[in-house]
Amino acid sequence: MKIITTIALSATFLMANSLMDDAKNAGLVPIPSSKTELLKLIDNPKNHITDAKVKLGEKLYMDPRLSKSELISCNTCHNLMEGGDDGVGAATGHKWRHNPHHLNSPTVYNAVFFSSQFWDGRAKDLEAQAQGPTLAHPEMAATKEHIVQVVKSMPEYVKEFKVAYGDNIKITFEKITDTIGNFERTLITPAPYDEFLNGYKEAMTPKQKEGLKTFIQIGCASCHNGVALGGEMGAFNVTATYKYMNVGDFKGDKNGMVKVPTLRNITQTAPYFHNGKVWSLKDAIKEMGRIQLGRKISDKEAQSINDFLQSLTGKKPNLSMPMLPASTAITPKPNLD
Ligand code: HEC
Ligand code: HEC
Numbered sequence: 232m233k234i235i236t237t238i239a240l241s242a243t244f245l246m247a248n249s250l251m252d253d254a255k256n257a258g259l260v261p262i263p264s265s266k267t268e269l270l271k272l273i274d275n276p277k278n279h280i281t282d283a284k285v286k287l288g289e290k291l292y293m294d295p296r297l298s299k300s301e302l303i304s305c306n307t308c309h310n311l312m313e314g315g316d317d318g319v320g321a322a323t324g325h326k327w328r329h330n331p332h333h334l335n336s337p338t339v340y341n342a343v344f345f346s347s348q349f350w351d352g353r354a355k356d357l358e359a360q361a362q363g364p365t366l367a368h369p370e371m372a373a374t375k376e377h378i379v380q381v382v383k384s385m386p387e388y389v390k391e392f393k394v395a396y397g398d399n400i401k402i403t404f405e406k407i408t409d410t411i412g413n414f415e416r417t418l419i420t421p422a423p424y425d426e427f428l429n430g431y432k433e434a435m436t437p438k439q440k441e442g443l444k445t446f447i448q449i450g451c452a453s454c455h456n457g458v459a460l461g462g463e464m465g466a467f468n469v470t471a472t473y474k475y476m477n478v479g480d481f482k483g484d485k486n487g488m489v490k491v492p493t494l495r496n497i498t499q500t501a502p503y504f505h506n507g508k509v510w511s512l513k514d515a516i517k518e519m520g521r522i523q524l525g526r527k528i529s530d531k532e533a534q535s536i537n538d539f540l541q542s543l544t545g546k547k548p549n550l551s552m553p554m555l556p557a558s559t560a561i562t563p564k565p566n567l568d
Contacts, residue, residue, distance in 0.1 A: 250440055254428060257447045258456035261428035262421045272458065273343045273416045278358060278409050280416055283395040288414025290391075290553045291407060296381045298371035300325055301565035305364065305411065308336040311550060314499030315340035315418065320507035321479070325372035326567070333479025335507030340547070341495045343416045345462030350505045351484040352464045358412035365408065375404035380563050382407055387556035420496060420545025427542070435542045442539025445532055450524050454491045460543065465491040470525030474518060475508035495543045513537055 263269045274280050291297065295304040303324055308317045315338035321329040322336040334350055342348065348360035364370040365378055382388045383402055392400050395410065424443075426434035435443070446452060454465040467473070467489040483489040489505060502508065503515040513533045520528035528536075 250444060251428060251430075251432075253447055254443060254452075257452040259428065259447075259452055259460065260456075260458045261425040262419060262458060264421075264425070264429045269419070273419065275356065275358065275413070275416065278413055280413055281395065283391070284410050284413040285417050286553075287388075287391045287395050288410040288412070289550065290388075290555055291382070291411050292414055293553055294381075294555050296555075296558065296562065296565075297365060297373060297378050297407075298325065299373045299377065299566050303371050305339075305361075308364075308370070309339040311339075311418070311547070314338050314496050315342075316500050318501070320502050322370070324370040325368065328369040330369055330479075332481045333506045334481060335502065335505060337490075337492060338496060338500050339415055340418050340420050340545075341459050341493050342462075343419065344457065344459035345490070345493070347462075347464065347490065350481060350490050352488070352490050353484070356412065357415045358409045361408035361411045361415070362404070365404075377563055378407055379404055380561075384559050384562040385556040386559075417548060420547055422495065422543050422545035424542040425545075436538075438535070438538040439542040440539075442535040442537070443542070445535045446539050449520065449526065449528070449532065449536075451519065451536070454523070455494050459493040459495060461491040461493040463491055464488040467523075469523045471522045473504065473522050475504070475506060478508055479506045481505050494540060495545060497540050498544055512540065 263272065270280070278284075292305045295302050295307070297304065308322050308324070309315050310317060316336045317323075320335060321333045323329055337350070342360075343357060346352075348354040348357065349363070354360035354363065365373050366375070379402060382392075389402065392402050392406070392410075396406070400406065423434040423439070427440075446455075452460075454463075455461050457463065464484065465488060467483055467487065468476070492503075497503075497512065501512065502510045503512070504518075509515045509518060513530075516533045516536050517528045520526045520532075
């Protein structure tokens with residue numbers, strides 16, 4: 232009896248071990264459990280993460296006064312209380328305008344692990360990315376001058392910039408967006424999957440482990456890999472054309488490549504794909520099989536992968552609701568036009 236139990240136990244042990252190896256061989260990388268290792272991954276040597284910058288960046292991320300209408304913040308479309316996105320098909324910004332290319336808002340959680348930002352990868356990092364939406368007409372529709380003026384009009388903000396960067400700081404548009412980027416670097420969500428890959432074998436359920444196996448065997452990890460299970464540019468419409476390709480005019484970058492979205496917290500970021508046309512995760516999994524791998528994915532396989540994807544729902548950082556400084560007489564007024 233004892234021998235049988237020992238054999239059974241070591242079989243489970245070996246299975247878990249080999250699955251861990253398979254995952255690593257497939258290019259899947261956990262969020263490191265060591266804080267020092269993690270900091271190496273998320274820090275920006277040109278704009279080191281500090282508590283003061285992160286605290287200020289969080290306020291700016293949440294402050295709708297940076298937009299022309301003073302109603303729209305980064306958090307409007309990348310809601311940190313949800314999946315770091317907005318839950319609508321096409322992003323909706325200034326004057327209720329939809330994104331002209333029918334683009335869906337991607338999540339900002341774990342975006343620090345992406346090698347480039349935007350669906351076509353046109354920004355190299357979070358700091359560069361943050362300049363886009365503030366000025367984009369269908370998003371926040373502001374001007375650099377508006378944003379700088381808003382921030383400078385509030386003594387509390389000016390003081391916080393000094394604390395973050397030193398007394399000689401010149402508050403520019405780029406410093407403001409850098410600070411938002413610095414905050415975004417901290418938006419990471421370690422999940423049971425990471426604990427599993429970091430060696431705690433019981434962190435994932437047997438079904439989730441089975442699903443991980445399917446995910447690797449079918450070939451999903453050939454594009455959804457690295458720390459983010461995505462984040463690099465990838466080929467699209469490889470074996471067939473995406474069912475809703477005609478919605479919006481997005482065709483990828485100049486080589487037709489599309490940023491592979493992260494699969495972390497994927498259960499919280501519907502609707503799916505660049506134009507947000509697919510609401511069910513299982514449908515998205517099957518569509519991937521059809522257009523990326525030339526393979527029909529059965530209901531059972533889709534369910535199994537779906538089980539695995541649950542293990543990617545992570546723990547959000549502990550944010551407390553920031554109190555924004557009060558507007559002053561010289562703070563620009565909202566403009567709804
Ligand atoms: C009106 C909605 C909207 C607002 C407001 C908005 N975004 Fe976005 N965001 C989007 C959309 C849509 C995309 C994808 C656009 C593209 O790829 O061209 C995007 C892309 C991103 C990305 C890239 C993620 C990835 O997977 O490539 C980051 C990071 C981001 N936004 C952060 C921000 C920050 C910071 C702010 C505030 C300064 C902000 N966004 C304001 C809708 C919005
Ligand atoms: C050849 C590369 C490639 C392969 C293989 C691949 N994907 Fe994708 N995946 C992508 C790209 C690129 C997108 C973004 C497509 C778009 O929206 O335009 C994507 C999007 C997704 C999305 C939607 C994410 C979101 O936030 O909108 C899910 C879910 C997904 N893939 C899961 C899978 C699964 C499961 C498999 C295996 C069955 C798989 N993928 C195989 C490249 C790939």
